[in-house]
Amino acid sequence: MQAAEKLVFKTPDVIIDRPTHYCPGCQHGTAHRIVGEVIDELGLADKTIAVASIGCSVFLYNYLNVDAVEAPHGRAPAVATGVKRARPDRTVFTYQGDGDLASIGMAEIMHAANRGERITVIFVNNTVYGMTGGQMAPTTMIGQATTTCPGGRCAEREGLPIKMAEIIGMLGGVVFCERVAVNSVKNIARAKKAVRKAFECQEQGLGFSFVEFLATCPTNWKMSPVDANKRIADELIPYFPLGTIVDRTGGGEDK
Amino acid sequence: MAPERVFIKGNEAIAQGALDAGCRCFFGYPITPQNDIPEFLSKALPEAGGEFVQAESEVAAANMLLGAAATGVRCMTSSSSPGMSLKQEAISYMAGSELPAVVVNMNRGGPGLGDIGPAQGDYYQSTRGGGHGDYRLLVLAPATCQEAYDLVIEAFALAFRYRNPVLILGDAILGQMKEPIARRESVTYDDASGGWHLDGNAGRDKRLIKSLFLDEGALAGQNRHLMAKYAAMRAETRWEAFQTEDAELVVCAYGSIGRIAKSTVRKLRARGLKVGLLRPITLYPFPDAPLLALAGQGKRFLTIEHNCGQMVDDVRLAIRTKADSDFFGVMPGELPNPDDLEGPILKSLEG
Amino acid sequence: MSRIEVREDRCKGCLLCATVCPVEIIAQSERFNAQGYKVIEVRDMDSCTGCASCARMCPDMCITVYKTAKAPKE
Numbered sequence: 219m220q221a222a223e224k225l226v227f228k229t230p231d232v233i234i235d236r237p238t239h240y241c242p243g244c245q246h247g248t249a250h251r252i253v254g255e256v257i258d259e260l261g262l263a264d265k266t267i268a269v270a271s272i273g274c275s276v277f278l279y280n281y282l283n284v285d286a287v288e289a290p291h292g293r294a295p296a297v298a299t300g301v302k303r304a305r306p307d308r309t310v311f312t313y314q315g316d317g318d319l320a321s322i323g324m325a326e327i328m329h330a331a332n333r334g335e336r337i338t339v340i341f342v343n344n345t346v347y348g349m350t351g352g353q354m355a356p357t358t359m360i361g362q363a364t365t366t367c368p369g370g371r372c373a374e375r376e377g378l379p380i381k382m383a384e385i386i387g388m389l390g391g392v393v394f395c396e397r398v399a400v401n402s403v404k405n406i407a408r409a410k411k412a413v414r415k416a417f418e419c420q421e422q423g424l425g426f427s428f429v430e431f432l433a434t435c436p437t438n439w440k441m442s443p444v445d446a447n448k449r450i451a452d453e454l455i456p457y458f459p460l461g462t463i464v465d466r467t468g469g470g471e472d473k
Numbered sequence: 474m475a476p477e478r479v480f481i482k483g484n485e486a487i488a489q490g491a492l493d494a495g496c497r498c499f500f501g502y503p504i505t506p507q508n509d510i511p512e513f514l515s516k517a518l519p520e521a522g523g524e525f526v527q528a529e530s531e532v533a534a535a536n537m538l539l540g541a542a543a544t545g546v547r548c549m550t551s552s553s554s555p556g557m558s559l560k561q562e563a564i565s566y567m568a569g570s571e572l573p574a575v576v577v578n579m580n581r582g583g584p585g586l587g588d589i590g591p592a593q594g595d596y597y598q599s600t601r602g603g604g605h606g607d608y609r610l611l612v613l614a615p616a617t618c619q620e621a622y623d624l625v626i627e628a629f630a631l632a633f634r635y636r637n638p639v640l641i642l643g644d645a646i647l648g649q650m651k652e653p654i655a656r657r658e659s660v661t662y663d664d665a666s667g668g669w670h671l672d673g674n675a676g677r678d679k680r681l682i683k684s685l686f687l688d689e690g691a692l693a694g695q696n697r698h699l700m701a702k703y704a705a706m707r708a709e710t711r712w713e714a715f716q717t718e719d720a721e722l723v724v725c726a727y728g729s730i731g732r733i734a735k736s737t738v739r740k741l742r743a744r745g746l747k748v749g750l751l752r753p754i755t756l757y758p759f760p761d762a763p764l765l766a767l768a769g770q771g772k773r774f775l776t777i778e779h780n781c782g783q784m785v786d787d788v789r790l791a792i793r794t795k796a797d798s799d800f801f802g803v804m805p806g807e808l809p810n811p812d813d814l815e816g817p818i819l820k821s822l823e824g
Numbered sequence: 825m826s827r828i829e830v831r832e833d834r835c836k837g838c839l840l841c842a843t844v845c846p847v848e849i850i851a852q853s854e855r856f857n858a859q860g861y862k863v864i865e866v867r868d869m870d871s872c873t874g875c876a877s878c879a880r881m882c883p884d885m886c887i888t889v890y891k892t893a894k895a896p897k898e
Contacts, residue, residue: 221892221893221894222892222893223827223890223891223892224890224891224892224893225888225889225890226874226876226889226890226891227876227879227880227887227888227889228888228889229885229888233885237833237834237859237884238883238884240883240884241836242836242837242838242861243836243838243840243883244883245883246883247882247883247884247885248881248882248883251883251885263674264673264674264675264676265673265675266673267543267544267671267672267673269540270683276685279681279683283674283679284673284674284679285671285672285673285674285679285680285681286671286679286680286681286682286683287539287540287543287570287671287681287682287683288566288570288681288682288683288684288685289536289539289540289566290536290539290562290563290566293532293533293536293539293562293563296528296532296533296534296536296537296539296540297536297537297539297540297543298540299526299528299533299537299540300498300500300536300537300538300539300540300541300542300543300544300548301540301541301543301544301671302540303498303524303526303537303540303541304497304498304524304540304541304544304546304548305544305546305671305672308544308672308673309673325529325530325532325533326529326532326533326536328529329528329529329533333526402844402881403844403877403880403881406880406881407880436838443838443839443840444838444839444840444843447840447843
């Protein structure tokens with residue numbers, strides 16, 4: 219007798235069935251799916267309000283079947299503050315890239331974190347401005363060539379890449395902060411665990427939660443998707459180490 | 474219950490009006506001369522079960538307003554001129570996203586850091602949109618504490634009627650002046666029945682609030698829709714006409730200057746001079762029709778502002794087919810009094 | 825026998841799935857989809873273990889995985 223076949227992996231229900239506009243190998247899709255899996259598993263789909271930011275991921279709202287509002291560039295944490303203060307019973311998260319969050323939106327992210335707003339921030343760091351065509355971002359690696367640092371980023375001229383998860387982890391209102399990657403099956407599993415914890419942290423009303431994703435931008439890195447993915451392990455993770463930076467969800471000391 | 478009378482500053486009247494209009498969220502940032510508004514609400518709003526946030530900047534405060542407005546609650550922010558420049562980003566997005574909220578500007582002297590005294594230099598910014606793109610705000614310009622209180626209550630209703638930000642444009646005179654006002658009974662409003670606000674998609678399709686329109690023809694469609702809405706707002710045009718019927722000269726002035734000009738007009742009337750006042754209460758939509766009607770009767774016009782000449786453009790546009798307007802500007806940085814206006818009015822009256 | 829289903833119309837041919845397949849049965853095909861991407865194919869479905877690594881790695885959510893428990897050896 220043949221054993222029964224079991225469905226072991228499918229797209230989360232909250233993800234809208236449509237092709238994404240992302241380039242081949244772009245890991246926004248992976249991050250979207252992980253957020254979607256967590257929203258499904260925690261049963262939050264019908265009480266979530268997403269705050270979309272500016273950049274390639276502005277179209278997050280085309281892919282997630284939840285209420286959403288579009289924030290000006292960098293302002294998603296302020297918009298999310300307004301949403302959450304007005305509707306504290308709803309689940310509110312922002313999804314922001316590195317140009318949006320770590321450059322123009324630095325004040326908004328720092329203060330939302332410091333106030334301990336009961337929101338979750340998903341930060342996708344791909345070391346470049348994607349949608350505008352590959353300009354230097356605050357997270358661009360030293361030596362990485364972009365359209366606005368064609369000779370490669372230079373520490374003397376442009377400073378060092380900003381380590382957002384570490385900075386956010388220092389702020390008072392932060393209950394959970396972790397950096398993850400989606401470059402391997404193992405890291406994807408860890409990323410999902412972190413996103414789940416971040417949303418749980420909000421559901422329990424504990425405070426601000428932050429997950430930084432290291433992700434690829436093969437197009438603007440001018441690499442094949444496979445080589446771009448390899449760069450995550452070879453170049454990005456050594457500079458942007460993975461792991462939990464703050465976990466006060468147990469109410470105890472920092473991890 | 475008989476209406477309660479309280480003796481308060483214009484800034485406090487605005488804050489009290491917001492509270493009595495059922496405002497649930499206020500997002501502020503310190504800047505003179507509007508500080509009494511966030512100070513008042515930082516205590517009163519939480520006591521009334523609402524939320525007060527002192528933001529990290531005017532940029533953030535205005536974007537918090539955008540977020541709260543998206544959920545359909547009554548919300549407000551306030552600032553003064555330099556801070557208003559910083560709020561323009563979010564105001565443009567809110568206009569583009571059709572979000573209702575009340576924004577208060579207690580105008581101070583400019584440009585740049587200017588001073589902390591009264592001025593009307595933000596007329597252009599207030600009535601031309603102020604931020605990027607083609608959009609308009611409903612702009613209400615109170616001249617007294619009572620009118621400030623009443624217009625804030627009105628502003629919330631207008632914001633939801635048109636799903637558009639409404640601007641209250643005052644100045645440092647109005648904000649710091651103390652007068653008795655009659656309060657209305659505080660009412661709880663349910664504006665969230667319009668079927669557009671965000672509260673999670675339980676039992677319905679998801680909703681999206683945005684100002685990005687990339688599809689072929691979509692942005693043109695949105696702009697046409699907004700223009701039709703702004704045209705419909707003309708129904709809200711308000712003004713005060715004081716002794717204009719038999720006037721030979723009509724003085725046009727708004728806000729605190731409108732009030733000061735009224736004193737001068739009253740004084741000159743006592744001397745038998747045929748002068749009147751038209752005080753726009755809505756600066757957008759602008760009271761074109763009553764001005765044009767007065768121009769049609771052969772009257773002359775003098776626009777008086779606490780700036781170097783901004784509203785005078787709108788007066789001239791309104792009456793351009795029949796007449797022109799003189800202009801007298803009180804410099805930002807100088808305090809006007811009724812006697813200062815007498816000379817310019819007499820000069821225009823003589824023609 | 826476990827298996828995967830690939831929505832070829834969604835595949836962008838990035839091949840990230842192929843890099844994580846423990847039994848190395850995923851490869852680029854010679855077929856193009858309507859978007860113009862050269863899609864993946866499974867060379868030896870019988871070897872699929874149903875581990876779902878490919879699906880987890882896929883940024884475009886185009887892989888569904890069905891697992892069948894191995895029949896106990898008689």
